[in-house]
Amino acid sequence: MSRAYNFAAGPAALPEPVLRQAQAELLEWGDARASIAEISHRSPEFMRVAAEAEADLRRLLSIPDDYAVLFLAGGATTQQALVALNFAAPGQAADYVVSGHWGKVALKQVQAYVDANVAASGEADGFRDIPPASQWRLSKDAAYLHVTANETIHGVEFRPEWGALPETGDVPLFADFSSSIASEPLDVSKFGLVYAGAQKNLGPVGVTVVIVRRDLLERAGQPRADIFNYASHAKAGSMLNTPPSYNWYLAGLVFKWMLAEGGVVEFARRSAEKARLLYAAIDGSGGFYRNEVASNVRSRMNVPFFLQDDALTAAFLAEAKEAGLLALKGHRVLGGVRASIYNAMPVEGVRALAGFMHEFQQRRG
Amino acid sequence: MSRAYNFAAGPAALPEPVLRQAQAELLEWGDARASIAEISHRSPEFMRVAAEAEADLRRLLSIPDDYAVLFLAGGATTQQALVALNFAAPGQAADYVVSGHWGKVALKQVQAYVDANVAASGEADGFRDIPPASQWRLSKDAAYLHVTANETIHGVEFRPEWGALPETGDVPLFADFSSSIASEPLDVSKFGLVYAGAQKNLGPVGVTVVIVRRDLLERAGQPRADIFNYASHAKAGSMLNTPPSYNWYLAGLVFKWMLAEGGVVEFARRSAEKARLLYAAIDGSGGFYRNEVASNVRSRMNVPFFLQDDALTAAFLAEAKEAGLLALKGHRVLGGVRASIYNAMPVEGVRALAGFMHEFQQRRG
Structure with a gap:
């Protein structure tokens, strides 16, 4: 067998x-005489790996010094709960813009902690669009405003074409960037907090990156366990307890790879090219394939689409797999097809998919 | 270079x-044409890996059917907070027996959630002993009683020589088994809940196993995010969100290895032999080496010891490393030396350490 083009949404x-470097050094890392997976997170060897990963991520995303960077266990959903516990007083208002499934999940996590206000939602429209910021109903004195930068299932992303995220003054803007971080330059200074599960654009499953403005760490938040306290994690350099060290190491390898490839400017170029190719294949199919998302918020990362004749979907997926195009089945929430085209997906992979789509249509259309 | 004997406490x-199997299949798992680290946790391939890992762990530990087994992100410290959130009403009493550093950490996590009662503590005695159960001051109507089966730093373990853990009637017994699980047969039915970070006896860092009696999942607990709800995790087969799938896979490989080696009966035999060798080397040194733990609660997993002349400790550690005996530095809380001798440490490794200790004493004693 050989490796195929893998369009999985995450992992x-x-x-x-x-993968080849991780494979080569899996039994012995450097001159440690042990695997990096076997050595203490507080060993000089791992401390170096950890510090380099942070420095590389700071360089990659131009993270200002007044932001802490945390590498934590637990996925993005855990952070969705922790932001309320850390930054809102009990029952304080917090604003949520719900632009898809993950925005709903974020909202669900905080029901017990805050007065959650849905400032805007695309649900009535099946999450095919994001309401314009001018229509958002923001609370007075909200603890924060939460948005989902890219919706992995619904394929909806805040894009420049949509407009700019609003200025929120003293209310910090929190954003789930799990499925689009490091795919283009990011102005971190616009956000109070950015979080991202690593298993999409940043590499391995099992570690989550949190980028948080340091002054926010002084907020009292709510009564909580120390392990749920971002300030404690920051003070301990993300080693309050044993971190997911092997996952952190793998993320560090991905950061070095991204920097070597040209950084986020280059990945923005590739992402735009991949998205252009794929949406052109859909839109140029005369309706055989269909993406329903408003053009100004179409995701560059996750492209859900449907076949005009849904009875053909199973054959499409099976034949795509035969052709070396894997994991294209749509999420169970939506069905259909979904291609996730993160940083590790080369342009050639998307070209191969577009070619297959065309060929499938010719045979079955 | 070559792999050495690694006495690290975890990872x-x-x-x-x-490690060799993981290395061989890191780029392609089975006929998946992708790494197991790259495929969806909901794919048939990973679902099989996950189900096998659970079945193997159930077989290894003879886990009864009325217990759920969860594979979760977040380390043991996160579970220490979650047990209170899930199983105690707000402010309800919960009993803690504190037999070392990790018992203290467990207690710290729940201050915001329960009326934490220290039923017994070895702290006044430097955690060199565990108070007998007859002296424990248990609350009436406690939500649970929490113990730490083995203290990784202080080298204190509940042993048969100490006596039996008390019958607690309707109060379920919760135990942190992070550093001793699967080192000997475990009567799961005595516990309401057992949890263990995997990065010691169970293998990889980044995943934690929770074994919980199903009827307890019906307790209301406290207001909390869904991601903090054990019942939600159990209902979702530990896939409420993206689990640390690669870590879970590695743990599964370790379970298969342990079963093939003879299971927990065999590891109990090896653990007893390793502990016997190491304590004999300490106790037979005429005071050159010193372990201060009461003999009836000495840990079979983590053996902290001190050199009579602490000025020799640095030389001991450096020369041990030269001799291929790694990561023997004591935890910063205690100093001195610590040898962690989990399931993956062969008897020969401990024999090599004992030989080195003898030889070092002859040169420097």
């Missing part, structure tokens, strides 16, 4: 050079 | 056959 494709 | 040594 997702990793850069092959990263 | 800790992994079985070499497990």
Whole structure:
């Protein structure tokens, strides 16, 4: 067998050079005489790996010094709960813009902690669009405003074409960037907090990155366990307890790969090219394939689409797999087809998919 | 270079056959044409890996059917907070027996949630002993009683020589088994809940196993995020959100290795032999080496010891490393030396350490 193009939504494709390096050094890391997976997170060897990963991520995303960077266990959903516990007083208002499934999940996590206000939602429209910021009903004195930068299932992303995220003054803007971080330059200074499960654009499953403005760490938040306290994690350099060290190491390898490839400017170029190719294949199919998302918020990362004749979907997926195009089945929430085209997916992979789509249509259309 | 004997406390040594298998299939798992680290946790391939890991752990530990087994992100410290949130009403009494550093950490996590009662503590005695159960001051109507089966730092373990854990009637017994699980047969039915970070006896860092009696999942607990709800995790088969799938896979490989080696009966035999060798080397040194733990609660997993002349400790550690005996530095809380001798440490490794200790004493004593 050989490796195929993997369009999984997360866990997702990793850069092959990263996998090869991890493979080569899995039994012995440097001159440690042990695997990096076997050594203490407080050993000089791992401390170096950890510090380099943070420095590389700071360089990659131009993270200002007044932001802490945390590498934590638990996925993005855990952070969705922790932001309320850390930054809102009990029952304080918090604003949520719900632009898809993950925005709803974020909202669900905080019902016990805050007065959650849905400032805007695309649900009535099946999450095919994001209401314009001018229509958002923001609370007075909200603890924060939460948005989902890219919706992995619904394929909806805040894009420049949509407009700019609003200025929120003293209310910090929190954003779930799980499925689009590091796919283009990010102005971190616009956000109070950015979080991202790593298993999409940043590499391995099992570690989550939190980028948080340091002054926010002084907020009292709510009564909580120390392990739920971001300030404690920051003070301990993300080693309040044993971190997911092997996952952190793998993320560090991906950061180095991204920097070597040209950083986020280059990945923005590739992402735009991949998205252009794929949406062109859909839109140019005369309705055989269909993406329902408003053009100004179409995701560059996750492209859900449907076949005009849904009875053909199973054959499409099976034949795509035969052709070396994996994991294209749509999420159970939506059905249909979904192609996730994160940083580790080369342009050639998307070209191969577009070619297959065309060929399938010719045979079955 | 070559792999050495690694006495790290966690992350800790992994079985070499497990590392070799993981290495061989890191780029392509089975006929998936992708790494197991790259495929969806809901794919048929990973679902099989996950189900096998659970079945193997159930077999290894003879886990009764009326217990759920969860594979979760977040370390043991996160579970220490979650047990209070899930199983105690707000402010309800919960009893803690504190037999070392990790018992203190467990207690710290729940201050915001329960009326934490220290039923017994070895702290006044430097955690060199565990107070007998007859002296424990248990609350009436406690939500649960929490113990730490083995203290990784202080080297204190509940042993048959100490006596039996008390019958607690309707109050379920919760136990942190992070550093001793699967080192000997475990009567799960005595416990309401057992949890263990995997990075010691169970293998990889980044995943935690929770074994919980199903009827307890019906307790209301406290207002909390869904991601903090054990019942939700159980209902979702530990896939409420993206689990640390690669770590889960590695743990599964370790379970298969342990079963193939003879299971917990065999590891109990090896653990007893390793502990016997190491304590004999200490006790037979005429005071050159010193372990201060009461003999009836000495840990079979983590053996902290001190050199009579502490000025020699640095030389001991450096020369041990030269001799291929790694990660023997004591935890910063205690100083001195610590050898962690989990399941992946062969008897020969401990024999090599004992030989080195003898030889070092002859040169420097």
